[in-house]
Each structure stands twice: as structure tokens, then as C-alpha cells.
Amino acid sequence: MVILWLLIYFNILNVLKKNLFAILSFSIFLSILVSIIFSSRFLKPIKYIKDALNIYGSGNLDFHIDTKNMSNELTEIAVSIQNMAQSLKGYINELQDKQRKMELLNRLSSIGLLSAGISHELNSPLNSILLLCDLLLKDFNNNGTINIDDIKTIKEEAKKCVEIINNLKLLDPKYTSSDIRDVIDLKDVIEKIVTYLQEDSSKINFKLDLESCKLIGNRTLIQQAILNIVLNSIDAIKDYGEIKINLKRDNDMIILEIEDNGEGIDESILDKIFDPFYTTKSPEKGTGLGLSLVYKIINDHNGKIDIQSKKNVGTKFIIRFRHYENSSD
Numbered sequence: 001m002v003i004l005w006l007l008i009y010f011n012i013l014n015v016l017k018k019n020l021f022a023i024l025s026f027s028i029f030l031s032i033l034v035s036i037i038f039s040s041r042f043l044k045p046i047k048y049i050k051d052a053l054n055i056y057g058s059g060n061l062d063f064h065i066d067t068k069n070m071s072n073e074l075t076e077i078a079v080s081i082q083n084m085a086q087s088l089k090g091y092i093n094e095l096q097d098k099q100r101k102m103e104l105l106n107r108l109s110s111i112g113l114l115s116a117g118i119s120h121e122l123n124s125p126l127n128s129i130l131l132l133c134d135l136l137l138k139d140f141n142n143n144g145t146i147n148i149d150d151i152k153t154i155k156e157e158a159k160k161c162v163e164i165i166n167n168l169k170l171l172d173p174k175y176t177s178s179d180i181r182d183v184i185d186l187k188d189v190i191e192k193i194v195t196y197l198q199e200d201s202s203k204i205n206f207k208l209d210l211e212s213c214k215l216i217g218n219r220t221l222i223q224q225a226i227l228n229i230v231l232n233s234i235d236a237i238k239d240y241g242e243i244k245i246n247l248k249r250d251n252d253m254i255i256l257e258i259e260d261n262g263e264g265i266d267e268s269i270l271d272k273i274f275d276p277f278y279t280t281k282s283p284e285k286g287t288g289l290g291l292s293l294v295y296k297i298i299n300d301h302n303g304k305i306d307i308q309s310k311k312n313v314g315t316k317f318i319i320r321f322r323h324y325e326n327s328s329d
């Protein structure tokens with residue numbers, strides 16, 4: 001019996017030996033077939049899902065994932081990703097809508113604030129013009145004379161109105177100072193301003209430390225911005241005080257510091273001082289447009305302005321501009 005089994009075993013072994021080549025070829029063919037099936041059933045769809053994720057990532061959240069040749073599991077994953085993209089799209093739309101509404105509200109409220117400021121500021125000079133015109137007419141009708149001082153005051157008040165309107169024009173976001181551009185040396189501008197101001201402000205000791213620093217811009221506007229800051233410093237100094245102006249170049253940047261030891265600014269109003277028509281001064285002294293103009297002008301010249309202030313200690317404005325690139329110095 002054992003012999004019979006051994007014979008069968010050796011017979012099979014013989015047949016197998018003969019067909020070894022056929023078996024090997026069949027195995028190779030089988031593994032290639034399995035990899036092709038695996039690749040088409042799993043790898044390709046996974047790559048396709050990865051590409052779809054990239055498309056979503058680039059912002060096209062409407063992309064449709066075709067799940068036709070995918071296994072059930074991958075179809076589930078693809079559908080979840082697609083749903084997630086759709087809810088993300090809804091969320092973004094909602095946010096954009098809210099942002100648009102907020103912007104509109106902000107615009108309306110700043111238009112409201114601005115109109116209130118404009119009417120308040122123009123109201124008082126225009127009313128005094130009207131009042132003085134009535135007085136003049138009355139005087140003329142009564143005794144045929146006209147008070148020259150009244151005419152001078154009318155002119156002053158009218159000039160104030162023109163000034164407010166001109167400043168408002170400069171604040172218009174559509175207005176840019178790009179049409180008139182020069183290479184400006186800030187050192188010259190500051191020296192001219194200080195010479196002009198020194199003549200009638202004997203209470204101020206100006207301390208200047210100025211390097212030649214050049215930028216491209218509108219000379220008149222830059223002059224106006226620096227003048228507005230220095231005028232505020234003069235107003236902040238009650239009796240006798242000091243205004244330090246430092247101008248230096250730091251690589252490709254210009255750093256301008258204007259510092260006074262005046263009354264300083266209360267922390268609670270620091271974030272308001274650049275708002276149009278915000279002023280702590282009396283109507284004859286200030287309209288509250290000075291620093292709004294400073295901010296707009298510096299911004300239009302790609303500069304930055306920072307402020308440090310302490311009540312009863314003083315205020316420092318730090319302004320940074322990019323230095324004129326082709327300058328050799």
C-alpha cells in the first residue's frame with residue numbers, strides 16, 4: 001500500500017517538474033493581473049481623489065467627483081469630501097455676505113460721521129458770515145457806513161470754509177497725489193518749516209538732528225503733513241517746551257521722529273485722533289482734520305505712522321518711508 005502511494009507521489013512530482021515553467025509563467029501572469037486590478041480599483045481612484053482635493057484647495061469648491069468606477073468605501077469617502085466642500089462653500093458665501101453688509105454699514109456710518117462733522121464745522125463760519133452781512137446791511141441802511149473790520153472777518157470766515165472744503169477734497173480716497181512727484185529731501189522740508197515756525201513761537205526750543213533723506217512724493221503734501229504734526233506739538237506746549245525732530249536713514253528706510261514734551265494724549269482717545277473732525281480744541285483753534293490729512297498723505301506715500309504718548313509727559317510721532325532707491329547717498 002505504501003509503495004503504491006510513493007508511486008503516485010513520484011508520478012505527480014514528475015508531472016509538476018515538467019510543468020514548472022508553465023506554473024511559473026502562470027504565477028507571474030496572475031500577479032500582474034492582480035496589480036492591474038488593484039491599481040485600477042484602488043490606486044487610480046485614490047490619486048483622482050487627491051487631485052480633486054487639490055482642485056478644492058485652489059478654490060473651485062463646485063468640482064464634481066465622479067464616483068462611477070470606485071469601490072463602495074472610496075465612493076463614501078468621495079461623497080463625504082464633496083459634501084464637505086459644499087458646506088464650506090455655503091459658509092464662505094455666508095461670511096462674504098456678512099462682510100459686505102458690515103462694509104456697507106461702516107461706509108454709511110462714516111458718511112454719517114463725516115457729514116455731521118462737515119455741517120458742524122461749516123455751520124459756524126457760515127452763520128457768522130450771514131450775521132455780519134446782516135449787520136453790514138443794517139449799518140449801511142441806518143447811516144450809510146460800512147465797518148471794514150466786519151468785511152475782514154467775513155473774509156476770514158469764508159477762507160476757513162474754503163480751507164475745510166479743500167482739506168476734505170484731499171481726504172477723498174479717490175484723490176491721490178501721484179500726478180505731482182519730485183525727489184524730496186526731507187531735511188530741507190523740515191528746516192524750512194522750522195525756520196518759518198521759529199519766527200513766531202518763542203516758547204518753543206527746537207532741537208534738530210537731521211540726516212539728508214530722500215523720497216519720491218508730492219512736496220506740498222509732505223510739507224503739509226509734517227507742518228500739521230509740528231503745529232499740534234506747538235499747541236500741546238502750554239508755556240515753554242521742547243520739540244525734537246530726528247531724521248535718519250536706516251538701510252532703505254527713512255525714520256522721522258517728532259517729539260514734544262507737551263500735555264500728551266490721554267490713552268482713552270489715542271485711537272480717535274486720526275478720525276476726521278476729532279478735536280479736543282476749541283472751534284477757533286482746530287477743525288480736527290489735521291491728523292486725518294497726515295494719515296492719508298503718509299499712506300499715499302507708502303509710509304507708516306505710529307504714535308507714543310503719555311499724559312503730562314509728551315507725544316512722539318514716528319514716521320517711516322522707503323528711501324528713494326536710485327539715490328547715491
Ligand SMILES: Nc1ncnc2c1ncn2[C@@H]1O[C@H](COP(=O)(O)OP(=O)(O)OP(=O)(O)O)[C@@H](O)[C@H]1O
Pocket residue numbers: 228232233236260262263264265273274278279280281285286287288289290291292315
Ligand atoms: N502732539 C500732540 N500732543 C497732544 N495732543 C495732540 C497732539 N497731536 C494731536 N493731538 C490731539 O489730537 C487731536 C486731533 O488732532 P488734529 O491735528 O487732527 O486736529 P486739531 O489739531 O484739533 O485741529 P486741526 O489740525 O484741524 O486744526 C487734537 O485735538 C489733540 O487733542
Ligand SMILES: [Mg+2]
Pocket residue numbers: 228231232286290291
Ligand atoms: Mg492739528
